[in-house]
Amino acid sequence: MSRAAAIGGAGAAAAWSVPALAPIAAPVAAAIGVPRRLDRGDAVAVTFDDGPHPEGTPAVLEALSRAGAKATFFLVGEQVERTGSLASEIAAAGHGIAIHGYRHRNQLRLPPGAVDADCARAETVIAEATLTRPSAYRPAYGIFSWPGLVAVRRRGWTPLLWSRWGRDWRRSATPESIAAGVTSGLGGGDVLLLHDADTYSAPGSHTRTAAAMPRVLEEIERLGLETVAL
Numbered sequence: 001m002s003r004a005a006a007i008g009g010a011g012a013a014a015a016w017s018v019p020a021l022a023p024i025a026a027p028v029a030a031a032i033g034v035p036r037r038l039d040r041g042d043a044v045a046v047t048f049d050d051g052p053h054p055e056g057t058p059a060v061l062e063a064l065s066r067a068g069a070k071a072t073f074f075l076v077g078e079q080v081e082r083t084g085s086l087a088s089e090i091a092a093a094g095h096g097i098a099i100h101g102y103r104h105r106n107q108l109r110l111p112p113g114a115v116d117a118d119c120a121r122a123e124t125v126i127a128e129a130t131l132t133r134p135s136a137y138r139p140a141y142g143i144f145s146w147p148g149l150v151a152v153r154r155r156g157w158t159p160l161l162w163s164r165w166g167r168d169w170r171r172s173a174t175p176e177s178i179a180a181g182v183t184s185g186l187g188g189g190d191v192l193l194l195h196d197a198d199t200y201s202a203p204g205s206h207t208r209t210a211a212a213m214p215r216v217l218e219e220i221e222r223l224g225l226e227t228v229a230l
Contacts, residue, residue: 019149020108023142023161032149036161041188043226046071046216047162049100049138052079052086053197056206060196061093063213067221070229072096074138076104077125079199091130096229098136099126099157104200107139112147119151136160136230140200142193160230162193166216168209169201178212183219192216 022029022036029036038045046064051057051073064071073090075097080087091097102122107115119137127133137157139148144159152159164186166178182192194212198205220227 017108019144019146022144029161032144034144034149034159034161036163037189037191038228039189040228042224043188043228044186044220045191045230046194046220046227047074047098047138047160047191047230048072048194048196049074050076050079050104050195050197050200052083052090053199053206054083054086056196056198056210057083057086057090059206059210060194060213061090061095063210063217064095065093067214067217069217069220069227070095071227072098072136072230073196074098074100074136075122075126075130075134076100076197076199077102077122078104079197080125080129087126087129088131091132094229096136097126097130097132097134098138098160098230099123099134100138101140104140106141106143107145107148108143110145110148112145112151115145115148116151119155123155138162160191162191164190165193166209166212168195168212169198169205171202171205173202173205173208175208175211175215178209179215179219182216186219186223186225188225 099122102118137152164182166181168178
């Protein structure tokens with residue numbers, strides 16, 4: 001391979017990967033039109049990825065109920081199928097229902113047709129289980145591909161990332177570190193990323209997230225912010 005071809009290939013690979021930078025680079029997210037924040041100064045969105053989970057989801061729902069708070073759950077279709085009525089319980093409690101895919105896979109590793117098929121299957125499964133039509137989408141790992149963005153927008157969904165995260169999927173995470181990560185410098189418009197499942201992360205991580213929730217919700221209340229479901 002010539003040097004020019006190698007450089008061209010590297011450039012194409014870099015361009016293909018640009019959307020993957022959006023979760024950690026606000027300018028990239030803005031450039032590709034993927035919001036990381038709400039357009040409200042008086043509210044925050046507490047969001048959970050990767051569920052439902054038979055232990056983590058009920059624990060999180062209980063914490064939200066005690067605080068009178070609303071959240072949004074980005075559900076994985078295969079987990080909806082595995083956990084019976086949990087998805088419908090989330091919806092019945094008045095929380096937002098959103099899509100995290102049918103399977104938890106990195107879009108950059110999938111051909112365009114596979115991303116589109118995953119979106120279609122997730123929409124069917126989640127809509128049937130919750131009797132809602134979700135309109136927000138977040139990809140696994142927060143990583144979009146260009147075809148993924150096209151597939152999402154073709155369905156009229158809003159792609160949404162986050163502005164604060166608790167890094168609660170890590171083995172080293174604690175309730176204290178999770179709460180600090182999502183509330184330090186918290187302000188109106190923030191979108192908080194948490195996980196109510198450990199299916200794709202460190203075993204038992206959902207227990208630490210659930211333990212962190214009272215502190216997170218207390219801080220949101222102390223700041224006079226409303227929690228809104230998307």
